[in-house]
Amino acid sequence: PKLEYLLTETRGRVALVTLHRPKALNALCNGLFVELNQVLKDFDNNKDIGSIVITGSERAFAAGADIKEMKDRQFIENYVEDFLGHWTQITKIRKPIIAAVNGFALGGGCELAMMCDIIYAGDKAVFGQPEIKLGTIPGAGGTQRLVKAVGKSKAMEMCLTGSVNLTAQEAEAAGLVSKVYPAEQVLDEAIKTASKIANLSTPVVQMVKDAINQSFEMPLQAGLTFERRLFHSTFASNDQKEGMGAFAEKRKPNFTNN
Numbered sequence: 730p731k732l733e734y735l736l737t738e739t740r741g742r743v744a745l746v747t748l749h750r751p752k753a754l755n756a757l758c759n760g761l762f763v764e765l766n767q768v769l770k771d772f773d774n775n776k777d778i779g780s781i782v783i784t785g786s787e788r789a790f791a792a793g794a795d796i797k798e799m800k801d802r803q804f805i806e807n808y809v810e811d812f813l814g815h816w817t818q819i820t821k822i823r824k825p826i827i828a829a830v831n832g833f834a835l836g837g838g839c840e841l842a843m844m845c846d847i848i849y850a851g852d853k854a855v856f857g858q859p860e861i862k863l864g865t866i867p868g869a870g871g872t873q874r875l876v877k878a879v880g881k882s883k884a885m886e887m888c889l890t891g892s893v894n895l896t897a898q899e900a901e902a903a904g905l906v907s908k909v910y911p912a913e914q915v916l917d918e919a920i921k922t923a924s925k926i927a928n929l930s931t932p933v934v935q936m937v938k939d940a941i942n943q944s945f946e947m948p949l950q951a952g953l954t955f956e957r958r959l960f961h962s963t964f965a966s967n968d969q970k971e972g973m974g975a976f977a978e979k980r981k982p983n984f985t986n987n
C-alpha cells in the first residue's frame with residue numbers, strides 16, 4: 730500500500746524509515762503514526778532486516794503530536810479511545826531502532842526518539858517538551874523516560890517551563906543521546922551503526938535489547954536473573970558456537986541467525 734507520510738527503503742539488512750510530512754515539520758498526526766506502526770511491524774517480521782533507523786528532515790525530526798488535529802478533542806473520547814495509546818506499539822518492536830535526529834525533536838517528537846533504542850543527533854538538533862505551553866503535559870514518556878535519560882532536575886526544568894530545551898551537545902552530555910555528528914553526517918553514521926548491529930546474530934541482538942529494556946521494569950536481582958537465563962540460552966544457538974568457534978580459530982564469524 731502507498732504511504733502518505735513516510736518514505737521507506739532498505740540498505741542491506743537495515744531498514745530506513747523517513748518521517749515525511751515536510752509542510753508540518755513532521756507533526757505526528759494519527760495517519761502518520763498508523764503508518765509508522767505498520768511499517769515497523771512489517772520490518773520487525775522480515776527475516777532480511779536486522780535493525781531499523783528512523784529519521785526526519787534536516788529541519789525537524791518531528792515537532793510533536795499534531796496540535797491542529799487534537800485541539801478540539803474531549804476527555805471522554807480520549808479516555809474511551811485511549812487517544813495516542815497506539816504510539817507505544819513502537820516499544821514492542823523487537824529489533825533495535827536507531828533515531829537519527831536533526832532539527833526539532835519536540836513534544837511527541839522527543840518522546841518518539843526516546844522510544845527508540847539509540848539516539849544519534851545532528852549538531853543542530855533540539856530536544857524539548859513544550860506541552861505545558863499548550864496547556865497540557867507530555868503523554869508518551871516525556872515525564873518518565875526523560876527522567877531516566879537526563880535525571881530529575883533537567884526533566885523537571887524542561888517539562889515545567891516548556892521552553893528550556895536541550896541542544897544536541899547538552900543532550901549528549903546528559904546521556905539522552907549517544908553521539909553528536911555534523912547534521913549532514915548523522916544519518917550515514919546511524920546507518921553504519923545499524924548495519925553493524927544487523928550483521929550480528931539477530932536473535933542474540935534481540936535478547937540484548939530485551940534484557941536492557943527489562944532493566945527499566947525489574948528490580949536488580951530479577952533483572953540479573955533474567956539476563957543470566959538469556960545468557961545461558963544463547964548456548965543453544967548455532968550463532969554462539971559460531972561466534973566463539975570463530976574466535977578460537979582466529980577467523981571472522983558468519984552468523985546465520987539461528
Ligand code: HXC
Nearest residue numbers: 752753754756792793794795796797813836837859868869
Ligand atoms: C501541527 C505543526 C506542529 C505541530 C509545526 N507545525 N509543529 N502543526 N502540530 N506540533 C506546522 C505549523 O503550524 C506550520 O504550518 C508549519 O508546521 C511550520 O511551522 P512554523 O511554526 O511556521 O515553523 P517555525 O516558525 O520554524 O517554528 C518551528 C517550531 C514551531 C518552533 C517547531 O512550529 C512549534 O512551536 N511547533 C509546535 C511544537 C510543540 O508545541 N510540540 C508539542 C506538541 S504537543 P503552517 O500551515 O502554519 O505553515 C505533543 C503532545 C505529545 O507533542 C503527546 C503524545 C502522546
